Amino acid sequence: xxxxxxxVSFIPDQFLMPENFFLHKGDKFNLHLLSGESLxxxxxxxxxxxxTTRFVIYEGKKKTDLTTIVKNDAxxxxxxxxxxxxxxxxxxxxxxxxxxxxxxxxxxxxxxxYDEIADKLKNSNALNFTEKYNRYLKTLIRVDNExxxxxxxxxxxxxxxxLKKNPYKLNYGDDLTAAxxxxxxxxxxxxxxxxxxQSGNVYxxxxxxDASGQVYFNMSREGIYLIRATKFEESKSKDxxxxxxxxxYTFSFSNHDDAPDTYxxxxxxxKH
Numbered sequence: 001x002x003x004x005x006x007x008v009s010f011i012p013d014q015f016l017m018p019e020n021f022f023l024h025k026g027d028k029f030n031l032h033l034l035s036g037e038s039l040x041x042x043x044x045x046x047x048x049x050x051x052t053t054r055f056v057i058y059e060g061k062k063k064t065d066l067t068t069i070v071k072n073d074a075x076x077x078x079x080x081x082x083x084x085x086x087x088x089x090x091x092x093x094x095x096x097x098x099x100x101x102x103x104x105x106x107x108x109x110x111x112x113x114y115d116e117i118a119d120k121l122k123n124s125n126a127l128n129f130t131e132k133y134n135r136y137l138k139t140l141i142r143v144d145n146e147x148x149x150x151x152x153x154x155x156x157x158x159x160x161x162x163l164k165k166n167p168y169k170l171n172y173g174d175d176l177t178a179a180x181x182x183x184x185x186x187x188x189x190x191x192x193x194x195x196x197x198q199s200g201n202v203y204x205x206x207x208x209x210d211a212s213g214q215v216y217f218n219m220s221r222e223g224i225y226l227i228r229a230t231k232f233e234e235s236k237s238k239d240x241x242x243x244x245x246x247x248x249y250t251f252s253f254s255n256h257d258d259a260p261d262t263y264x265x266x267x268x269x270x271k272h
Contacts (some may be wrong), residue, residue: 013037013246014091015226016139021075021252023143025085031078031139033092039196039226040205046075054093059084059143086148087168091155092137097240099120099128112152116233121241132240140251142168148165151251157249158183161227167219167251170267176217178211179231180247186213189227197223220252226250 019030036042041232047070055066062084070078082088102121109118121129136157140150146168154162164177180187186209193205209215209229231245 011227013248013249014094014135014137015039015228016077016090016137017224018139018141018250019143019223022254023082023141023142025082027082029078029080029082029088029141030076031080031090032076033137033219038269039194039202039224044075046073047077048072048094051094051096052092052140053095054091055193058089058091058153060086060148060150062235082143085144086142087146087150087166088141088143089150089153090141091157092140093157095132095134098133100131101185102127102129105129117242120234122239129241130239132235132237132243133241133262134158134245136245136247138247138249140167141247142252156184157247158255159187159231159245161229161247161249163249163251164172164214167225167253170219170253172219172255176215176219177214177216178227178249178256179214180209181213182231182245188213189229189231192226192228193217194226194228195221195223196226197221207239222254224250224252 004200014033014035017032017034019032023029027089033045033047034041035045041258049067049072052067055070057064057066057080057083066078066080069080083112106118106121109121136159138161140163145168151163151166154160160181162179164179167176169170170176180191188209188211191207191209193207196204197203203221205217207217226248228246228248235241
């Protein structure tokens with residue numbers, strides 16, 4: 001599984017990052033799509049309508065299709081007025097095709113132990129190979145209070161992370177369980193957890209989900225949490241040589257009511 005984390009480095013990670021995870025009814029919710037590894041921002045990614053297959057916000061019983069609101073190339077992705085109190089969940093699914101040079105890709109496959117795929121691709125005369133990269137991104141915010149069950153909402157994505165507890169109700173030292181599914185079946189494999197504190201330090205953890213797809217971790221620090229799982233396979237479609245899937249989930253954990261303005265104070269930019 002560690003081999004795969006190297007493979008996905010061909011394409012930078014992307015994750016959803018609100019300017020503030022703690023809002024009030026009537027506030028503007030500004031949401032960014034950031035590119036970078038380990039919760040470190042490398043650049044801001046504008047909205048790409050062609051690559052986006054789903055972009056939805058769930059607020060209690062209200063479901064809003066954001067693809068009908070957001071303009072192409074918007075940066076930040078979203079400027080949305082929160083009309084309901086409680087938890088709100090944003091779902092964003094994207095996919096893209098990328099070409100990788102043969103001279104880079106084949107040696108890497110062999111080095112990382114994917115000999116069967118490498119041998120098959122060696123028979124091709126192509127100078128480049130195509131990757132189809134599928135992203136399933138979520139973020140969870142709190143508006144006035146932590147009411148609601150959106151944290152565990154099952155959306156039916158091909159690759160999906162679901163929280164079993166409400167992180168905005170937890171305290172220091174509490175455990176949180178996440179369940180991960182790939183095409184409806186439990187995903188058993190490597191999972192990454194990153195915690196970014198207000199100091200700007202990032203604390204990574206390598207975890208493993210069990211046969212039921214569940215992974216367990218402790219609320220050990222205040223900050224922004226990113227759970228991320230990846231999967232790699234030879235492509236079964238004609239438009240790519242192999243496919244990658246990534247599922248990620250961001251939320252904030254604070255043990256007190258005076259929550260920091262996360263986007264600026266956690267080092268993502270000057271926005272409030």
